[in-house]
Amino acid sequence: MTEHKPVTEASAVKVPTLPDAQTVTEVQHYTDRLFRFRCTRPASLRFRSGEFVMIGLMGDPDPKTGKQKPLLRAYSIASPAWDDELEFYSIKVQDGPLTSKLQHIEAGDQLILRPKPVGTLVHDALLPGKRLWFFATGTGIAPFASLIREPQTYEDYDQIILTHTCRDVAELTYGRDLVESVRNDEMLAELMGEGFADKLVYYPTTTREESPKMGRVTELLKDGTVFRDLGIDGITPETDRAMVCGSMGLNTDMKAILEGYGLREGSNSEPAEYVVEKAFVG
Numbered sequence: 609m610t611e612h613k614p615v616t617e618a619s620a621v622k623v624p625t626l627p628d629a630q631t632v633t634e635v636q637h638y639t640d641r642l643f644r645f646r647c648t649r650p651a652s653l654r655f656r657s658g659e660f661v662m663i664g665l666m667g668d669p670d671p672k673t674g675k676q677k678p679l680l681r682a683y684s685i686a687s688p689a690w691d692d693e694l695e696f697y698s699i700k701v702q703d704g705p706l707t708s709k710l711q712h713i714e715a716g717d718q719l720i721l722r723p724k725p726v727g728t729l730v731h732d733a734l735l736p737g738k739r740l741w742f743f744a745t746g747t748g749i750a751p752f753a754s755l756i757r758e759p760q761t762y763e764d765y766d767q768i769i770l771t772h773t774c775r776d777v778a779e780l781t782y783g784r785d786l787v788e789s790v791r792n793d794e795m796l797a798e799l800m801g802e803g804f805a806d807k808l809v810y811y812p813t814t815t816r817e818e819s820p821k822m823g824r825v826t827e828l829l830k831d832g833t834v835f836r837d838l839g840i841d842g843i844t845p846e847t848d849r850a851m852v853c854g855s856m857g858l859n860t861d862m863k864a865i866l867e868g869y870g871l872r873e874g875s876n877s878e879p880a881e882y883v884v885e886k887a888f889v890g
């Protein structure tokens with residue numbers, strides 16, 4: 609008769625083997641280019657909503673030495689600072705060194721997370737204001753996914769406007785679901801009071817596929833469409849603050865537009881009226 613060893617709780621739990629290992633708890637795919645995943649959070653990790661960390665996987669063994677090195681990339685933390693877990697929203701680059709592999713992760717797998725959060729898309733880098741704009745393209749919505757779940761955002765501002773521009777409608781799904789979940793979030797409602805969600809305005813646009821609002825947000829700002837649609841007079845340094853996260857093109861154009869309205873770029877050491885961060889390099 610074969611003797612079966614009882615499966616104890618300890619042996620059932622995967623022991624982390626990677627440096628700075630965290631365990632994936634959930635994965636959701638949206639398109640062949642986009643997915644989100646959640647993982648455990650290191651007990652020691654403190655971060656400000658909007659910051660990014662380095663995450664990754666072990667690279668392939670070196671053909672000569674057989675040694676493996678961590679393959680790390682910058683990722684905005686998409687979950688808010690109070691969350692027990694961490695969430696990330698990711699691109700899938702088919703020949704990308706990291707994401708060609710990362711797109712295949714499943715719940716229970718491990719990834720590497722260096723617990724050193726940094727970044728400028730944080731409340732501390734902005735001077736007090738009345739209205740906060742989040743301008744995102746593609747995965748650039750990730751830091752704002754964190755910030756729209758952050759109670760301080762609603763404490764500090766009367767109105768929060770999230771604009772998200774993608775090529776296709778399906779690429780808006782993550783943001784749309786997120787805004788919906790924030791509007792129905794009982795914990796935030798309890799903390800902030802009923803009606804807090806009325807402060808959050810969502811302005812999705814597409815550049816390629818037909819949708820109710822088409823065009824780059826930069827063009828829609830320049831020709832005044834955004835302001836007409838939202839019933840807002842315009843952007844001024846007295847009332848408006850902005851955070852920008854997108855492609856190099858969006859960031860450069862948005863900087864010029866915001867400077868044109870009289871807003872100045874801020875940083876952690878010198879807060880001002882707007883801040884910018886790259887959603888990716890390249």
Ligand SMILES: Cc1cc2nc3c(=O)[nH]c(=O)nc-3n(C[C@H](O)[C@H](O)[C@H](O)COP(=O)(O)OP(=O)(O)OC[C@H]3O[C@@H](n4cnc5c(N)ncnc54)[C@H](O)[C@@H]3O)c2cc1C
Nearest residue numbers: 681682683684697698699704705706707747750887888890
């Ligand atoms: C501050 C910062 C924060 C970032 N946060 C995120 C994030 O939250 N989610 C995320 O998916 N990526 C994010 N990135 C990009 C990320 O670091 C990697 O570039 C990405 O994961 C692809 O890695 P890779 O090794 O597969 O390909 P890489 O060799 O890194 O990139 C290959 C090429 O793919 C394109 N590319 C890379 N990332 C993106 C992207 N996000 N969207 C569109 N095209 C891209 C670029 O043209 C790049 O040259 C961030 C980058 C920076 C600098």
